[in-house]
Structure formats: structure tokens, C-alpha cells
Amino acid sequence: MTATADLIVHNARILTMDDESPRAEAIAIAGNRILAVGGNAEILPLAKAGARIIDAGGATVLPGFNEAHMHIFGGSVGLGQLSLMGVKGFEALKASVLAYAAANPDKPLLEGLYADYTILSEEERVTRHHLDAIIADRPFVMMAPDRHTAWANTIALEKAGILQGRDVGVGNEIVMGEDGLAAGELREGNAFGPVMALSETGGREMLGGATGGDPAHVTPEQRATDIAVIKRGLAYCASLGITSFQNMDGNLYQLEMLQEIEDTEGLPVRARMPFHMKNFMPLSAIEEKAAAWRARFDTDKLRCNFVKMFMDGVTEGETAVFVDDYSHKPGWKGEPLFSAEHFNSIAVEADRLGLPVTVHAIGDGAVRMVLDGYEAAIEANGKRDSRNRIEHIEVVHPDDVPRFAKLGTVASMQPPHPPGSAGLPLEPYLTYIGRERWPFAFAWKTLVEAGAKIVFATDWPVSPLAPLSCIGDAMTRKPWADDMPDHRLSLMDTLAAYTRTSAWVEFMEDRKGKLKEDFLADIVVLSGDIEACPATEIAALKPVATICDGRITYEAP
Incomplete structure (x- = not known):
């Protein structure tokens, strides 16, 4: 018997993010999987009696956004x-x-x-x-x-x-x-x-x-309040077209609350959580906690399968770590949160256990220390498909640019963060890093052209969460001076950094991040055609419908 569809989206400009079949007009969903992708005439007859049919009105349909860095x-x-x-x-x-x-x-x-x-x-x-x-x-x-x-x-x-x-x-x-x-x-x-x-x-x-730990005492009333708060945040994610997020802080308390939501009513967004390793924790915590949590939380809806760390702070607070001195403060390079030896030991141990590592590194000195640690893991354990990441990379030293591709390190970057973008002021940032470092600041295109994989995200609540606003920021970024490089990527590369590559970085490229037969039904229907939209107007587009795991998790009023 031929399978039939519970839900169909048609009359759409579908960007599948699948190079083998990049465009389509309609998509059929059965259960939580994509049944078929193709033309309107081919897909509409697959609808079973009572199926929900959404007319996209010629608007763009994409894989659901995967917010690769948020809290x-x-x-x-x-x-x-x-x-x-x-x-x-x-x-x-x-x-x-x-x-x-x-x-x-x-x-x-x-x-x-x-x-x-x-x-x-x-x-x-x-x-x-x-x-x-x-x-x-x-x-x-x-x-x-x-x-x-x-x-x-x-x-x-x-x-x-x-x-x-x-x-x-x-x-x-x-x-x-x-x-x-x-x-x-x-x-x-x-x-x-x-x-x-x-x-x-x-x-x-x-x-x-802040601590990587769990609250000492939580009353049932406090826990109920916290769960209600998170539910509101999850609904907000769905309203913005997000079907997956990768969290950048983690503790057992959050994991257990998310598991309770999944068990009682179902998570409206897929969640990937880390074990947060701090500089005061023993090395044994990676095996005793991170590996144990990976075994306990391991479904397509909720997983805990990577280690998150901080190597430095932020430039404006003078806590980022640079190779050379801050331009406004001779003699000060910043102080890393881990010594090189300590970080290397963690990177080696996590890699031994098959746990990817992702590290906040703002300054080029911190970025270099993280790359050194990933290189140490390769030397100790052999080369493997680790998909380790560095978060932010606000400045990268030119000598370290080719190391991303060489080491297989993913560049995780945030389009709303460059000063001058998304309403942010240029100062004191530009003065603090100094003009000689400007060409290698937020250097998305330089890293991609050198072979690095890149994912985009907002770091919510550091920046507003809307992916379409973030994509607009990526497409409208202006160089700080006429002699500075233009780091914007193409629209399709930018969309890939929010969908296909974000699924790849979490080892789920075989089932999400593309609109393809038998992939998980994670889809966003937009209010207009993103390809025909001027870059300055992308942020004004809105999700009309969000579908996660085959379930409509948001519909515009």
C-alpha cells in the first residue's frame, strides 16, 4: 500500500539545502518524516483524507533553522x-x-x-x-x-x-x-x-x-516556575522558525527539566546540551559526568553529547586574550581561563572518549590556544572526525587561519556581533583591538575561503534570537573602512550555515538539515521569497509556520 501524507506544503519555493535536488514546489510529511519532495502535481495526490494542506503562496520553504549557539x-x-x-x-x-x-x-x-x-x-x-x-x-x-x-x-x-x-x-x-x-x-x-x-x-x-554546576536546593514550586519559564522560551524559538538549538551552557538541572517537558507534552524544538567544563573541575568529570550524561540523554529530541568551555572573556571588558597587547593598553594581553597544559589535557581526554569540544575564544591568543589543544588531541589519539568547534573567533591571527581546515575545526560565529552591525557601536572595540587586527576580525569569508566549515547563530540572549534578523545582519554587514575586506558570504552559504552545516556539526546530517525523503520533518515556511528579498529587508520576513518532528509547533495568527 502506498504511504500517504498527514501534512503537505505546496505552491512553495523550496530550498531543500540538498545539492542533489536543490529546489522543489511541494513537500509531503507522514508521521515525523518527510515522505516526498517534488512538484505540486506529484505531491498533492499523496494527501490522505483529512490531511492538513498548507499553501505557501510562492514563499520560501527551508529546513527548520538550527540555532547553533544559544542559552x-x-x-x-x-x-x-x-x-x-x-x-x-x-x-x-x-x-x-x-x-x-x-x-x-x-x-x-x-x-x-x-x-x-x-x-x-x-x-x-x-x-x-x-x-x-x-x-x-x-x-x-x-x-x-x-x-x-x-x-x-x-x-x-x-x-x-x-x-x-x-x-x-x-x-x-x-x-x-x-x-x-x-x-x-x-x-x-x-x-x-x-x-x-x-x-x-x-x-x-x-x-x-557561570559555575557549570546545579542549584543546591530547589523547591517543587521553584522548579515548576523554571519549567514554565523554559516552556515560554521554547515556544518563542518555534515562533521564529527554529526547530533545533545547540545550547552553550549545561547542567543536569536543565537537562532534567527538558526531559520532563519531552515526557509530558513533547519538546517543540530539538535540544542539544553540553557538559560545561570549568577550570576548577577534575579531569575525571569528563568521563564521570559528560560521558554518563551522553548515555542518559541520547534521542533525536534531547541529547547531551559535547563539552563546552571558556578560554577567555570579551574584548570590551579587557578579558579577551590576544597574541599581542591590547592597542589601548600596552603590556596587557588578557589572561586565559585555562593554562595551555590544562586545556590540552581536557581536549585529549574528551577526544579519547569521543566527545566533541566547543570553546568560547574571542581574542586571537585564545583561538590559538584552543587550536593547539585540538592539535594535541590529534597527536595523542590519532586523527578522527571530531567536529570540534571554536565559538565567536572575533579575532584570528593570520597564521592560524589555515589551521581550521587542517585540524577540522568548525568556526561558529555570530553575525549580530561585529561592532557596527545590528545597532552595535564601533567603540571601544575598534580602538581596543587596533587597526592592524581589523582585517582578521569576524573574518567569516577568510576562514571559509581557507576551507573552514562555518555555522551561524545569535548567542541569544546576547543578541536577539530571530534567525531571519541574524541572516539579514550577515548579508548587510559593512566593512569598517574602504580598505578592509568584505566578509559577507552568499545567501545560500549563509542559509547553509543555519541549516545543513548546523546539522552536520552535531553529527545529524543523515537525518536533518535538508528537506529530503525520509529525513526528519523539520520545516519552516516563510512569509515571502527570501531570494527575491533585498538584503536590507530579510529581517522583515516572518515564519508563517514551523514544523518540528512532523508537528506544527507554530502558526502565524
């Missing part, structure tokens, strides 16, 4: 926080904070996101005194877009127990003022973690990234 718990919490994106100047900041405080009288900690490093001006750095002048009687903290720096008012610092300062470990800093008290600027997770713990979630959304 589901923190992003979900952020949906209810104050956005300071685009806010400039003290008076505008004051108005935003006071309106948010008035609308949220019971929040134990007022939290703002996307506070630019130059939110006051390009000359004046935020202190607790600025924030006290806005609101002094309630704890307030605001995060930089990169979520590596925060600024808190005095009462928040007092309640967190860090107004007098504290040792927060290598690569982290509570900036101190001339009066011997914390100035208000908190660099990296160990520094701002005590403030975030004042929130209604107790900072639980930060633990997977």
Missing part, C-alpha cells in the same frame, strides 16, 4: 526582563529603568539586558553611583549585550555581599573604586553571579554557564 534558560528568563537595546544617555536610561521598576513592584532584583558599554557616552563608564542616581532603594543590575559584564547599584552590591570586593578567581573581576569599595562594574560570571542570585530564579539560569 535557553537565560534567554527564556530574559523574555521578562528590561531591554535596554538602543537606549543612549543617562536620562533615557533613567526613564527606562524607572518605568520598568514601577511596572514590577515585587521583583526582588530589577534586571536590564543589552546595556551597551557606551550607554552613558563614549567617554564615561557606568558606576554604581550613576545607577544609584536612578534607583537607590531597590537592587538593580544591567548586563552588557555580551553578558560578560554587568553593572549594579550599591544596594545590589551590598545585598550580594560584594560591596567590599571579593576574590572571584582568574579571568573575573569586581572593579574597585578609589574609595576602596566596588565601583559597580562586574566582569565575568563569578563577579556578577552573587548579584544574579538575588533574582526570583535565584540565578539558577546562570549556573550552567
